[in-house]
Amino acid sequence: MSITFTKNKWEGPKGVFIVSPDLCKGCGLCIEKCPSQVIDWTKETGIYGTPIVGAKRIDRCTACSICVLVCPDAAIDVEKNKM
Amino acid sequence: MKSMPDSWRRETKPHKFCPGCGHGLVLKALGMAMDRLKIADRTVFGVDIGCSLLAWDFFNADTIQTHHGRTVPVIIGAKRARPNLVGIAYMGDGGGYAIGSQHLINATMRNDRILIIIVNNTIYAMTGGQMAPTTLKGQKTETSSRGRDPKYEGFPLRGPEMVASFAPEGAYVARGSVSHVQRLARYLERGLENQLQDRGISVVEALSTCPTNWRTNAEDTWKFLEKEMTDYYPVGELVSPFKRDTQKEAADLETCH
Numbered sequence: 001m002s003i004t005f006t007k008n009k010w011e012g013p014k015g016v017f018i019v020s021p022d023l024c025k026g027c028g029l030c031i032e033k034c035p036s037q038v039i040d041w042t043k044e045t046g047i048y049g050t051p052i053v054g055a056k057r058i059d060r061c062t063a064c065s066i067c068v069l070v071c072p073d074a075a076i077d078v079e080k081n082k083m
Numbered sequence: 084m085k086s087m088p089d090s091w092r093r094e095t096k097p098h099k100f101c102p103g104c105g106h107g108l109v110l111k112a113l114g115m116a117m118d119r120l121k122i123a124d125r126t127v128f129g130v131d132i133g134c135s136l137l138a139w140d141f142f143n144a145d146t147i148q149t150h151h152g153r154t155v156p157v158i159i160g161a162k163r164a165r166p167n168l169v170g171i172a173y174m175g176d177g178g179g180y181a182i183g184s185q186h187l188i189n190a191t192m193r194n195d196r197i198l199i200i201i202v203n204n205t206i207y208a209m210t211g212g213q214m215a216p217t218t219l220k221g222q223k224t225e226t227s228s229r230g231r232d233p234k235y236e237g238f239p240l241r242g243p244e245m246v247a248s249f250a251p252e253g254a255y256v257a258r259g260s261v262s263h264v265q266r267l268a269r270y271l272e273r274g275l276e277n278q279l280q281d282r283g284i285s286v287v288e289a290l291s292t293c294p295t296n297w298r299t300n301a302e303d304t305w306k307f308l309e310k311e312m313t314d315y316y317p318v319g320e321l322v323s324p325f326k327r328d329t330q331k332e333a334a335d336l337e338t339c340h
Contacts, residue, residue, distance in 0.1 A: 003094050022097065050102065068086050069084070070264065071086065072105065073096070074091070078084075
């Protein structure tokens with residue numbers, strides 16, 4: 001049985017930034033680790049009723065995927081654009 | 084890069100750990116290592132009492148939850164009965180260095196072919212943040228409200244250094260950190276390889292975070308982990324039976340986040 005989670009998407013110049021409200025607990029670790037300050041809080045709430053993150057400054061995103069790596073809940077995904 | 088390793092059990096996500104807990108990252112690194120070696124179907128994963136027991140339904144692997152600090156002997160028993168299994172004992176610093184330290188020492192002495200992962204977040208997290216053997220000097224916890232004083236409470240325990248001091252031939256001892264997930268995954272992969280090649284015991288400590296009991300926000304959580312904890316607990320391999328390729332290692336570290 002394959003489980004799917006809901007996805008919030010932001011399309012940027014280098015890739016697509018995806019956050020799943022079903023998984024994000026709003027710890028904010030990715031906000032601190034993003035080297036381009038792309039990620040910020042949104043008004044939406046996640047699985048624990050806490051604010052979740054979104055790509056506020058998506059135009060700066062370089063699709064480096066550090067946020068994917070540091071998310072303890074695997075709530076973030078980045079799909080790189082094919083060159 | 085996949086956000087969720089294949090060996091994770093998707094039905095049980097979101098997992099049960101607190102927001103910002105380092106267990107998710109350690110288990111992500113372990114999942115990456117298990118994916119690379121393709122061993123999830125023959126793994127026995129043992130979890131201890133403490134926050135680590137919340138990983139009881141985490142992987143697509145057989146899991147057992149054991150008594151306090153007794154994960155190591157249970158996994159050794161499974162491994163001795165069925166040597167083709169891959170045994171992983173997963174526990175916190177309370178289970179590994181306080182209540183279960185005799186098992187850690189004796190398993191190392193016997194050089195049992197298992198991987199022991201000890202997650203060090205400097206406190207007893209599940210019971211509300213009491214002082215642990217690994218609590219740093221001056222760190223405030225529920226039971227050291229004025230900060231840990233080495234005069235009365237001793238110095239923090241460096242577990243991998245203790246194990247490395249009497250590690251037998253073939254043992255693998257390393258310390259990683261959740262601020263470098265890929266490097267931690269590499270250490271765990273080498274630990275598993277060491278077991279698959281029947282060389283000896285593997286002990287990997289992972290420095291982890293606990294924002295709930297440290298009472299920190301995201302910024303201070305990273306700062307405490309990367310500055311104060313890493314200063315006292317240096318990250319790296321202490322004992323390795325693998326031949327060292329220093330150039331490759333340097334290149335690896337360049338690319339690791």
